[in-house]
Amino acid sequence: MRKTLLALCLTTPFVLNLTDSFAQKGKPLYTFPIGVQSYTYRNSFPKNVIATLDTIKALGITDMEGGAPKGMTEAEFKKLCNERGITISGTGGGYEQLVKDPMDAVNKAKALGASYVMCAWIPHQRGSFNLDNAKKAVEDFNRIGKTMKDNGITFCYHNHGYEFQPHEDGTLFDYIVKNTNPDYVSFEMDILWTQHGGADPVALLKKYGNRYKLMHLKDLKKGVKGDLTGGTPPENDVPLGEGQVNIPEILRLAKKAGIKHYYIEDESNKEYEQMPKSIAYIKSLKE
Structure with missing residues (x-):
């Protein structure tokens, strides 16, 4: 019997069919x-911009969210990225600066070639994030977002977890979404901070x-x-697929929702070790 099974396993048609079934898995x-997200390499960019970009290129990354490193203009940084096949699709701005001068953010985004400002x-x-904080943000975001839309840029608010403070029949995040104008204000989901703040990324994508x-x-x-602090020690940021976030389901729903750009952000102090693992995990996922 053993010899018969061994002979069956070694026959060429069986091996080929087995291989085909794995190839067609999904x-x-x-x-x-x-x-x-360029913050991933926050410790490296100040030391050597070119070496850091070469590292990013070597990982096969072609899309970035970030701004020009200190001492470099947006045009100079864009040129270095372009030479390595990296597009800067999004950049960011601090709340106070965006309130004070949204056009400055627009001009920097355009100089980088970015379409989004978060x-x-x-x-x-x-x-202690509260309703007054949320109301002010709604007012400011609608105004900032209109200026950006009028100038061809999409404004997004990136959640940090503290917004999931309970409010009425939902949270203050729900309040912000419902009271911002969809024409002017979009959102960037940070899946770690969503989870950390007690919310469900899958449910929010559905909603x-x-x-x-x-x-x-x-x-x-x-x-x-x-918790609702919007903070956690860097060692709690682990490679994709090794933590508690339901990444496969999130990606399926994000695709359905029409998410435009996905940025791996590693806030650990082991980004050179963890980034290759995260990329390999993303590439391993099947529909």
């Missing part, structure tokens, strides 16, 4: 250019769909219990 779940923090007393235009891909260490 199409890649990711169909987007793999991007990176804001990642609303000023508030840490751990708000195309209000989301951008996404930060990152994973939260298993066993970590989040």
